[in-house]
Amino acid sequence: MSRFEALTGDNAVAMAMRQVNPDVVAAYPITPQTETVEFFAEYVADGLVNTEFICVESEHSAMSACVGASAAGARVMTATSSQGLALMWEIVYIAASNRCPIVMSLVNRALSAPINIHCDHSDIMGMRDSGWIVLFSENAQEAYDNIIQAVRIGEHPDVLLPVVVCQDGFVTSHGMERVEVFDDEAVKEFVGTYKPRYPLLDIEHPKTLGALDFYDYYYEHKRQQVQAMENATGVILAVAEEFNRKFNRNYGLFETYCLDDAEVAIVVANSTAGTAKVVVDRLRGEGLKVGLLKPRVFRPFPARELVEALKHLKAIAVMDRSISFGAMNNAGPLFLELVAALALHGVRVPIADYVFGLGGRDILPREIESVYRDLLRVAESGRVERLVTYLSVRE
C-alpha cells in the first residue's frame, strides 16, 4: 500500500506530481525556482509520466501556459517560489478568475529587496486576495499529501479554483525527511480523471474564454468566485475525509496540538508549527497548559471554525512570517485576519502578534518558549502589553 523514502520537500512534491501524472506542467527553471521542477523534468525524460512539459521563458509565461492548457481542458500543475510567484502575479489572478483548477507547489521564500532566497511567507501572503485556495504544509509529508488532495479540491465542480500548496523554503523544501509514498495506483485512483466543464478543445462546442466583461457582468462573475470559495470549505473537508480514510491520515481545516485543555496557545503555520510542538511537549512537562493551532487552510479562511477552536483560551499568540506593511499596527496578515474573526464572533481573548523569521532568520525553540511565557503572563494579567513583537530582531 505504501513505502517510506528519504525525500526533500521538493522531491516529495515531484513524487506526488509523478503519481498524479498531469497532462501539462509549465515552469521556468531558474532560481528562485524549486528542485521540484528539476525532479519532474527527470520523470518526463525517463518516460515515467505522459505529461507535456513546457519549459517557458519566464514565470509570467509559465502561469500563462498553465492557464491556456487548463482552459483547453488539461489537468495542469506547476511549481514556483518567491520572485517567481511575484512575476506570475498578473496571471495568478487570471487563473482564478478563469476558474482554472491548476495545482501549484509554492516553496515559501522572501521577496526582494534586499535579495534573499530564504524562507518567509511574504510570497504567499501577497497572493492571498487573488482567488486561489491556499494550503499550508508543516513538512514534506504534508506537502506530498496536500498536493494529491489539491487536485481533487480544485477540480470539484462546485469549486473549480486553482490551489496553491505551500511549504517552507529550505527548512522543508531542501531538508530530507522520512516520507510515506503511496502506491502509484492508489494515488491514481484517488485523483481520478479530470472532467473539465468547458474545455476549449471540445470543438463540437466552440466557446470563448477571457473575453471583455464590463460593468454589466464582471461583478456577477466575481460573485460566482465568492460562491466557489464558500463551497470550497465543505469540499476540502470531504476530500480530506476520503483521503484520511484511504491513507490513514487526520487532515481537516487546521491541526490542533494539546489545545483542548490549554489555557494559552500559539497559532503558526508551516514548519515552525513542528518546532512549536517540541516546545509544547517540554512546557507540558513542566505542567504548563500550553497548546498549538496550525492552520492548514488559509484560503478560504475558516473563521468560524478557528474561533470555535480558540475561544476557550486565556491568551493567544499568532506567529506571522511576513508583515502587512502599513496595516493596523504593522502586524502580520494571519494575525489581522484572526483578530477580525474573533471580534466578529464576539470572542474577547487577549491576542498578540509575533512576527518572526523574515528572510530565513532561524526561529529557535527558546524563542517560541519565550512567546509561551509571555502568553502565560498575559493570561494572568488579562492584558496584552505589546500588540506586535518583532521576535529576535536586533535593536
Place this chain on the structure above:
Amino acid sequence: MAQLKGWKEIPIAGIILEAGNAVEYRTGGWRAFRPVRGEAECIHCFQCWLFCPDSSILVDAENEKMIGFDLDHCKGCGICARVCPVNEKVIRNAGTKLARDDARLCIRIVEEGRVKE
C-alpha cells in the same frame, strides 16, 4: 438592451458558450468617423470587404456587389478607404493630396455628425 441576468444564471468565468455572438454587440456606438460612398464608381473588387476588421462591409453575394456599410458594427477605422483601389486611382489622378472626406472618392471617411447623405 436584453434583461441582465443574475450571477446564478450565467456560465462561470465569463465563458461564452454561444459561438459568433459578437454580432449582438453593437460596436458602432464607438465610432467617431464613418465611411460614406463618394462619387467615384465602385468596381466591386471586395478589397474593403476583405480587409474590414469588423466584417462591416455589406455585400450582395449573389450579384457580387458591394452594397454599403453595417453601421451597427463599423468602428470607423477607415481601413476600407485605405485599401480601396478606386480611391487610390482618384487620388493619383487628382495629382494632389485629397482630404479623406473628399466627395470625389469612392469611400470617404467623414466625421460623425457631419454626414450629408
